[in-house]
Amino acid sequence: MNIVVFAKRVAATQEEELRITGDGKAVDLSKIPFKMNDWDNYAVEEAVKIVEAKGGTVTAITIGNQDSDEILRRAIAMGAKDGFLMETVEVSDDPAVRVEAISNLLNKENIPFDAVFTGVQAEDDQFAATGGILAGKLGIPYASMVIGIDAVEEGHFIVRRELEGGLQERIKVKIPCVLSIQSGINEPRYVSIMGIRKASKVERKTFKFNDYRAGQEAMIELVRWSYPEKKGGAKILTGEMDGICRELLGILKEKGVYQ
Amino acid sequence: MSYALIVSEVRRGQFDERNLDSIGFANLAGKAAYLLVPQGDYAIDKGSVDLIIDTGLTESAFLNPLVMVDAITKVIDTAGMPDLIVFTHSSSGVELATYTAGRKALPIITDVSGYDKNEAIFYKSYYSDKVFGQFRKAKEGPVIVTVRSGSFREFVSDRGKAADTKALEGISGSVEGREFIEYVEEAKTGVDITKAEFLLSLGRGIGNKDEIPVYEELAGILKATISGSRPVIDKQWLPKERQVGTSGKTVKPKVYLAMGISGAFQHIAGMKDSDCIIAVNKDPDAPIFQYAHYGIIGDANKVRDKLKDILKG
Structure with missing residues (x-):
């Protein structure tokens, strides 16, 4: 079983303040650390686990500038055999442009695959669209929000999709297919510095993104950025930590949940 | 038209x-x-x-x-x-x-x-x-x-x-590529966070799994029930039955005390109708402050330790 996984380098903004600059034209990410998209980390792990059990190879593909090579090194350290960078200075805001290039790369370079795995979504644009658009474009089956792969059988996967409110559905998906992997499906392995160092000795290939874009223009454009609408918001407790915490306990008493 | x-x-x-x-x-x-x-x-x-x-x-x-x-x-x-x-x-x-x-x-x-x-x-x-x-x-x-x-x-x-x-006539409902088999319900266990009046809910801002027992201790003193947001469940710091949000449970306690939760909309959807929401987060721009009634801008673990000191003192 050969599995291609897409992984993206994203800004880790969870604990960071984001500033819009240039009159709404950009978001300043210059002081923010980058990492592999969390969902893609689970997708790589799931692909590697399957290949370890069933044989075959995992190929990791990423789109971005040379810095995205760190994503390939990480994927290789986790167990991917090959890492391909689709190099571009500016990544399109339209997922359709990215998918066009990816699908052309798969076809033109004859990259064999039984399945393509993506993370459910990226932490930056939260588009959740790469897997679905790619499957539609290739005309192969698709399942998203995959929270469990119950069986890898001759010609198909049995997977569980996460729905809402704790409900899941079990479905059968014919190979070749595209699966979007949900976070929490597995426990991604720890990657050591030594592992990364070893992975950096494995050759990664670089392809020019624009050579595979096939003239696909963006169908949507991001015209400006804005902050979320303020909804009134919380009464912020201020002062010394001790006073704040006593005030908090007072609120709990007032609400009748703590005596 | x-x-x-x-x-x-x-x-x-x-x-x-x-x-x-x-x-x-x-x-x-x-x-x-x-x-x-x-x-x-x-x-x-x-x-x-x-x-x-x-x-x-x-x-x-x-x-x-x-x-x-x-x-x-x-x-x-x-x-x-x-x-x-x-x-x-x-x-x-x-x-x-x-x-x-x-x-x-x-x-x-x-x-x-x-x-x-x-x-x-x-x-x-x-x-x-x-x-x-x-x-x-x-x-x-x-x-x-x-x-x-x-x-x-x-x-x-x-x-x-x-x-x-x-x-709309003539659409075939069966295709070769993908077939529905069955619905699978989450396993039912003892804890039902939807029944709790006071939830102490934890997010990735608490740092790591080792912090959980310390929060459990606080929850014990406050008689609160522990719940969590998606990242905490994904990392298996807490079991799935404790998850608040669209893919977990929708809760409406009297008090929802969110510590280290930034407030992705999938999480907000699961707790926004709580009577009183109190949020503790380092990032003053965390979306959860838009939905909370009270907010504390600070490190969740420090607030936790201070609360414990006061309660034990």
């Missing part, structure tokens, strides 16, 4: 509330609302749309992207190209929408939570609602959107008459 094709979501015999956001969005955009539905005996407010198109498909076939794309193709063949194809921003809604976008080579914008009619601008969340990207179509033609739950239902309006239902 310009219209919006609204792909409804019906799950286990229920017309999902999220569909109201899809209908409201079509109204806000000024398009006639054509509602695409599976067969079944569920309740729909027929006065809220302009046409109902019954595919005759079973619910599970209807939610299969490989089948849905054929149904949409057939609608386009008979009613012409819509200006908008609207899906819910949910597990199945996004799956159907993105696959359709790929097959039909149409533009797509997901998780739309706002729309400016004058400029035809779609607002889309980035970085867990810290900022929004304002999108527009780069060229004329239809666009596919998935709309965020709760964002547009206020724009649903009554037409004063029930919409006609038109049958």
Whole structure:
């Protein structure tokens, strides 16, 4: 079983303040650390686990500038055999442009695959669209929000999709297919510095993104950025930590949940 | 006539509330609302749309992207190209929408939570609602959107008459590529966080798994029940039954004390109706402060330790 996984380098903004600059034209990410998209980390792990059990190879593909090579090194350290960078200075805001290039790369370079795995979504644009658009474009089956792969059988996967409110559905998906992997499906392995160092000795290939874009223009454009609408918001407790915490306990008493 | 094709979501015999956001969005955009539905005996407010198109498909076939794309193709063949194809921003809604976008080579914008009619601008969340990207179509033609739950239902309006239902004939509900097998319910265990009056809810801001026992100690003193947000469940710091949010439980306790939770909209959807929300987070711009009644800007673990000191002292 050969599995291609897409992984993206994203800004880790969870604990960071984001500033819009240039009159709404950009978001300043210059002081923010980058990492592999969390969902893609689970997708790589799931692909590697399957290949370890069933044989075959995992190929990791990423789109971005040379810095995205760190994503390939990480994927290789986790167990991917090959890492391909689709190099571009500016990544399109339209997922359709990215998918066009990816699908052309798969076809033109004859990259064999039984399945393509993506993370459910990226932490930056939260588009959740790469897997679905790619499957539609290739005309192969698709399942998203995959929270469990119950069986890898001759010609198909049995997977569980996460729905809402704790409900899941079990479905059968014919190979070749595209699966979007949900976070929490597995426990991604720890990657050591030594592992990364070893992975950096494995050759990664670089392809020019624009050579595979096939003239696909963006169908949507991001015209400006804005902050979320303020909804009134919380009464912020201020002062010394001790006073704040006593005030908090007072609120709990007032609400009748703590005596 | 310009219209919006609204792909409804019906799950286990229920017309999902999220569909109201899809209908409201079509109204806000000024398009006639054509509602695409599976067969079944569920309740729909027929006065809220302009046409109902019954595919005759079973619910599970209807939610299969490989089948849905054929149904949409057939609608386009008979009613012409819509200006908008609207899906819910949910597990199945996004799956159907993105696959359709790929097959039909149409533009797509997901998780739309706002729309400016004058400029035809779609607002889309980035970085867990810290900022929004304002999108527009780069060229004329239809666009596919998935709309965020709760964002547009206020724009649903009554037409004063029930919409006609038109049958869409000849769509096969079975495809070779993908088959529904069964629904799987989450295992039921002892804890039911939906019954708790006081939830102490933990997010990734608490740092690591070793902090959990210390929070459990605090919860013990306060007689609170521990719950958590998605990242904490994914990392297996807490069991799945403790998860608050769209993929976990929807809770409405008297007090929801959120520590180290930034407030992705999927989390907010699961706790926003709590009587009193208190949020503790390092980041003053964390979206959760927009929904909380009280906020503390600070490190969750430090606040926890201080609370413990006071309570024990």
